[in-house]
Each structure stands twice: as C-alpha cells, then as structure tokens.
Amino acid sequence: MSSSLASSTGKNGLAVLLAVCLAALALPISFTGGALAAHTISIEFKASAAQINWITNSFMLTFGSFMLPAGALADVYGRKRVFIGGVIVFAIGSLALDFAPGIVTLNLLRALQGAGAAAALAGGSAALAQEFTGHAQTRAFSMIGTTFGIGLALGPLLSGSLIERFGWRSIFLTGTLLDVMALAIALTVMRETRNPDSARFDWPGALSFIAALGFLTLGLNQAPERGWADPAVLGAFSLSAGALAVFAIIETHIKHPLLELSLFRYGRFVGVQILPIATCYAYVVLLILLPLRFVGVEGYSEMDAGLLMLALSAPMLAVPAIAGMLAKTIPASRLAGGGLIAAAAGLFWLSQIGSGGPMSGLFGPLLLIGVGTGFPWGLMDGLSVTVVPRDKAGMASGIFNTTKVASEGITLAMVNALLASLVLFAVRQNIAGEGTAQYVGEAARQLAAGNLDKSAGMLAPMGRAALTGVYDSAFSMLLYVLVTVTLAAAAAVLVLLSPRRETSPGKDCVVQE
Template sequence: MHPSKPAPSQRAPLLTLAAVCLAALTTPLSFTGPALALTAIGRELGGSAQALTWVTNAFMLTFGGCLMAAGALADQYGRKRVFMLGIGLFSLSSLGLFLVGSLLWLDLLRAAQGLGAALSFASGLAALAQSFAGAARTRAFSLIGTTFGIGLAFGPLLCGFMIQAWGWRSIFALAGLVGLLSLGLAAYCMRESRDPQAAGLDWPGALSFTLALSLLTYGALAAPELGWGNPQVIGLLLGSAAAFWLFVALERRAARPMLDLSLFRYPRFVGVQCLAAAPAYAFVVLLVLLPLRLVAAEGVSEAEAGRVMLALSAPMLVLPLCAAWLTRWLSATVLSAGGLLLCALGLWWLSHYPQLSALQQTLWPLLLIGVGISLPWGLMDGLAVSVVPKERAGMAAGIFSTTRVAGEGIALALVGALLAGLLQQRLAPLSAAAPQTLAEAASLGALGKLAAVGELLPGLSSETLSQAYAAAFQRLLTVLSVLTVLSALVVALFLRGAGQAQPEETAAEPALDSACS
C-alpha cells in the first residue's frame, strides 16, 4: 500500500462527503435553471404566465416545507436510508422531467423533485456530522457551503448555455445524472446512523409545520403578482399564522417533538438561525435583481450581465474553504460577523453608483460583497450542527436549511415589494396617474420592465423612468446594507464562543486534509 494513500476507513468519510457535495450541487441548479427555462418551456408546452410560475414554485414549496420533517426522519429511520431515498426520488423525478410532455406533469414532477431534494439535503448534512468531528467537520461543511454557493452563483451561466445549446430538457437530464452519481457513492460508502433515543416521528408537528411554511411561502410568492392586500394573499398569511400557532401548541405537549422549542432559549441556536437568514437579503436577492436591472433596465447583453455577475460570485470559488482554514486562528463567530460587515460595506458602496453595468466602477464593491458573504457561507452548515447534541444533527440540519431556504423565498418577495414601494414614491410626484396605476407601474418597474411602465405612464420619458428606477435601487441597497450590519451585530452577540478553533485531530481529519491539499 502506498503510504500517501488513505486507508479504507479514511476513504469512506471522504466518499460520503463527495456524495453529499454532489447532492448539494443539484439543489441550487434546481432553483436557478428552470427559472431561466420558463420562456422555452412555455413555447413548447404552453400555459399562461401564472401557470408557468409553478415550475419554480412547486419545487420551492415542497423543498422548503419538508426540510425540517426530513431532518427528523433522518434521525429516526437512519441518515443513509433517508439520503438514498431522497436522492433516488430526486434523480428519477429529474429524468422524468426530461421526458415530460405536459405542463401539469412538469409541475407534479417538480414537486416530487423538491421533496427528494429536501430528504437528501437534510439527511446528508446529518450524515456528515456523524462522519467528521472537530476541525475536520468544519472543513467538511465548508466544502458543502462552497458547493452550494458555486451552484447558486454559477448555475445560471451553465444552465443558460445548456438551454441555448441543447434545449431546456438538458438541465433536468444533468441534474438527474449528477443525482445518480451521488446515489451510487452513498450506497457504496455512507455509514448508517440514527438517533438512538428517537421514539417515532412527531407526525402532528411535522404536518402542521409543513402546512404553515407552505402557506407562508405560497403567500410570499403570490404577493408580488396579486398584491399584499389581495384577499387570497391575506388568507394564506393568516392560515400560515394559525398553523404556526397550532405547531407550537402541539410541540409543547409532545413527548418527543420534531422541534425542541427549548433550544430557542440558547443564544447560539438563535444566532445560527439569524446567520442562516442573512445571506438571503445580503446576497441571494442580488442574484435575481441585478440581472433584471442589467438586462431589462440598463439594456446590456446577457453576456455582459454575466461578466458583471461573475465579479459578485467569483469569491465563492475559493473563500468558503479559506474561511475553514482561518478557523485555526479565528473563531467562526468572528469570521461570520466580520464577513457580514464586509458585505454591508460593499452594499453601501454599490449604492453610490447609478449605473451598475459600468464594471470598471462597480467591480470592487461587487467583489467586496462576494468576499464578505463567502466567509460565513463556508461555516454556516458546520455551526448549525455544532450547537445541538450530535444525535440531533438531523433536526438541526433541517431547521437550519428550512430557515435558509424559506428565508430566500420570503426575502425575494419582501425585497421586491420594497423596491416597488420605493419606486412608487419616486414616480408619485412625477405623474398624475391614479394610485392603483402607479402601484401597477411600480410593480412592473421592480422587475426591470421600464418599457411597460412607460406604456402605463405615457407622460414620463424613458430617461426619467431610468433615473427614478436607479434612485429607488440605490435606496434599496442602502436598506439592505443596514439590515446586514444589524445581522452582523446579532451574530456577534448570540454566537459568542461558538466555532472556536479546534486543534485536536480526529481519525477522519488527515484524510480530509489530504483531499483539500
């Protein structure tokens, strides 16, 4: 045996890590790719604009709504078993999407794909918590954060190329093949583990929480189109609040609850949830809003917009791993809070430029945002499972992932509504149109559709509309900067002492070192 070759007992954790990384890569691709393909899907399968939104909404609803239940199932029935079930369901659904012939079946398979992604993601993180410990666990989870970040940041570029070259079905084929590779690795190397104290899944809690989160996500997704005052949106949000109240009441009485509410008494647990939500409005919303502004409002080509976005996302390639390396000298809390402050500074700096496509000016603030968010991104998943007992890692992973995914969907809806409100304030003194017309125009403007705004408000020139939109966007960036600073302060206060550098080595650690070198 070559001395540099890891022993079989060392290779198994590394192959497990590879399997979970592949599964993590499929999740952001499933977010971003189908959104780019909506126009092509509509041309082939038909359907109204509202019907086509369910291509993305169906996945988000089942993925976000089932994550916590998936973590509890992994603790109860075994992390490997649930992971293989989830990634298998995801792969079969993806390959079915490659062959689908109607929009209804497309939406149904997207919902099944989201369920499979939830099962594999939550159980995969829990499995890693059992395979690694100490500093090796920090580096392992930093790889997961890097993989997820790369997929989220660079997925649109890859999927856009594939759609143009081979059609929209190719993105689902790619996801299915990556899922099958992850399934094969997991079947070969992943070690089975479960919570020895688990006494059955808390089905009332799981169902009530899934209902509450699904209603909340559905309401947030429907609000930008229907309006926050629409009776349907109000009913969804009220129903979500009632379901959350029922969930809390059930969990207080359950002998073995899906979510131990007493955990919220611990500042570190609360701090981790705040850290999970922060990237949603500090970074993820920019991945959606900036391309809309660059292409639709500033009129640049998709290729030029891709170059601008690359400045924002490039740090995700290396810095999450560097953050794990820096934990030898600095705590994860210091790195996470410091990264959020850098991100806030970048947002504030970017707010001073009315034309974001001028890359020679905006390059440095965009890079600073990417650098800042990359530091906590590589540490968050490891912190999530480090603040609870090891046996409850599945629950912790499910809660953390739920907070992150639900936070992204809700943040997109709220930030879009905020941008529309800021734009309406700018348009009101310039136009004598009725308030309802102004609100409709502002909602279209928030999507970058300034030509449609001009049709609703014919008295305003395109230059005036562009200036109003740029001013509203600048104010939005300032608001996001303030929110990110507040998040950094909460993280620094609540996570004090968490994620300290750990010098001790574990059996799995040398193998991970060799894989990262």
C-alpha cells in the same frame, strides 16, 4: 480528496461522499440557473409577474419546508432510503422540466424539485454522519459546503452558456445528469442506517410547519398584486401565524419533537441563527434579483450576466476557507460581524450604480458583497454545533440547516414583494401626469420581475427611459433596506456571538472562537 477523509466507519466512505456531493452540486446550479432563465421563460410562456416569482419561490418553499421533516424521516425510515428517494424525485422533476408545456406546470415541477432536494440533502447528510467520525466527519461536511460554493460560483456562468447555446431547458437537464451519477454510486455503495432510538414520525408537527411556511410565502407573493390589506393576503398571513402557533404547541408537548425549542435559551445559538438570515438579505436574494435586472432591464445576454454574477459568487470558492483559518486566532464574532459590515458597504456601493453604466463598474461592489458574505458563510455551519451542549449538537445542526434553507425562501418572497411594491408606488407617482394606464399594476409587477419590454408595452406613455429610471430608483431603495438589515444583523452577531455572552455554558458546552 484529502487523505484525512480516509478514516471512515464504513468501507465506502469516500464513494458515499462523492454521491452526496454530486447530488448537492445539482441544487445551487438549479437554483441560480432558474433565476438566470426566468426572463426567457417569461417571454416564451407569456407569464405574469407572480408566475415568474414562483419559478424560484416554488422551489425554495418546498426545499425549506421539507428539510426538517426529511431529516426526521431519514432517522426513522432509513438514511439511504430517503437520500435515494430524494435523488430520484429531483432527477425526475428536472427531466420533466425539459418538456414543461407552460408556466403552471413548470412551477409545479419546480416545487417537486425542491421536495426532492430537501430529501436528498437531509438523507445524504445523515448518511455521511454515519460514515465518518471525528475530524474526518468535519472534513466530509466541509466538502459539501465547498460543493455548494462551486455550484453558486460557477452555476450562473454554466447556465448562461447553456441558455445561449441550447436554450433554457438545458440547465435543468444538468441536474438530471448529476443526480443519475449520484444515484448509480449510492445504490452500489451506500449502506442503510436508522436511528434505533427514533420514535414514530411527528406528522402533526411536520404538516403544521409546512403549512406555516406555505401560507406565509403565498401571502407574500399575492400582496403586490392584491394589496397588503386584501382579505386573501391577510387570510394567508393569519393561517401562517395559526399554523406556526400549532407547531410551537406540538413541539413543546411531544416526547420526540422535530424542533427542540429549548435550544433557543442559548444566546450564542440564537446569534448563529442570525447568520444564515443575514446572508440571505446580503447575498442570496441578489442571486435571483440581479440576473433579472441584468438580462431583463439592462439588456445583457445570459452569458454576460453570468460573468457579472461570477464576481458576486466566486469569492465563495476561497473566502469561507480563509475565514475558517482566521478563526483560529480571531474571534468568530468579529470575523462574521466584520464580513457583514463589508457586505453592507458593497450593497450601498451597488445602490449608487444605475442601469446603463459600463459593465466593469459593477464588478467592484459585487466582489465586495461576495467577499464580505463569505466570512459568516464559512463560519456558521461549524458554530451551529459548538455553541450548545454536546448532547444537543445533532438537533442544533438540524435546526440551523432548517433556518438556513427556510429563511432563503421566506426572504426571497419578502424581497420580491417589497421590490414590486416600491416599483408600483413609483410608477403610480410618475404616470399621474400621463393619463390613466390600463394595466398599471401588472406592468409595475412585470418591471419588478425584470421584464422591461412587456412593461413598456403596457405603459407606452411613460417610455423605456422613464421606466428604467423608476426601476433604478426602486432597486436602490430596496438596497438601502438590505443595507439596514445587514448592519442590524452585524450588530446582533457581534453581541450575541461574543464569548462573554454565555457566562456559564456548562462543562458539556463546546464554545469556540
């Protein structure tokens, strides 16, 4: 670790940082590993397509919805206590996954993992803010970002190797081992701190926020199976909207809100919130969708799929740091916007490559997407606290982290639902001349979830080649949507993050480009 990290307000700052980084490393490995193992898990447990989607959605739902409340809990009840509790919950959930008897139990344990991950990350970040100050604090938090980059880059390769050698359950044991090490260090060196100015915890705000995300994810996951106009789906969306309205009312009338909505009057702050959403559509969703395609549709081994995913994720090891250095001379709006445009170009390139081609043909577009996304990825954390008044920086960071994590879960649910709908539409178009299939809906959802074998068994009249063509067509259409969203986000970033956007931010507002 850099010597610049040695300046700490506590005696054990570096050890605390190591504990938080070990806990943080377990999160992306669990995230990418679950996606790579989904095909094998679905075969072993004979899971439906919706159950396969919940392998990721359940983790991301609780991770995203508990992040904001966990940060507030850490301030009120103690940062160490929340971090330790989160690490223990994550470790227990990971260990229990090794003995999961079925898909329902597995998905419930994945949700438990997500809740523990939120508490560990929120509590650990808050603890680090008490251990380091000034430039040392910036470097400490950048180490967490680097740790996430390492996990995202090496997670698929590590998971692929573990699955082939020891089976899919071994990838979750990795999370347990990392968290046990983090726990042993934290119990010894981490000191307990609280925010003396924190009021009682905002339970109504927290519960309404969790309900809003939960019902939205439920509706998105049910829509491909039931139909978008189904009363249950519309009811879930309505409940989500109602919970969100309640949350907004609570937060505008409470003295110490979980979310200070007034920050959204800063145009550049709004622009920063677009960055994690854009990277979700351009990059994060591919971490889930591509392993399903590579293993379940194209027939690659988990190891080969991990190698392909390395082309997408490896740039995260270096590009964010390069972006930070370039930002000293090039406006961050141009770096982030330009990176998103490059990622959109990579997505379009990928849309032109169907299944069955040479493995080497996929490296180019995946690398371009990873490099392009690395620019906004490396800038957005710093920007989140430099575009608002200094006294709002803490709240701004909390909002940004919540946006980043919550948007991942919502985006994954939306994209999975869209792909399933596109595949279902294409299957129905192609099977019209083959007679009536008995399980068209479930077969299409299985295909969208990357289970070509099961789909072909249900739709024998079509054949594997036709189903592969249906999948390729739907996947390309999905990528066109992702290209459009990414380009729209790039345009918004170039406008909203322009230094001229805030004509008079005030003397207490830190504006960096």
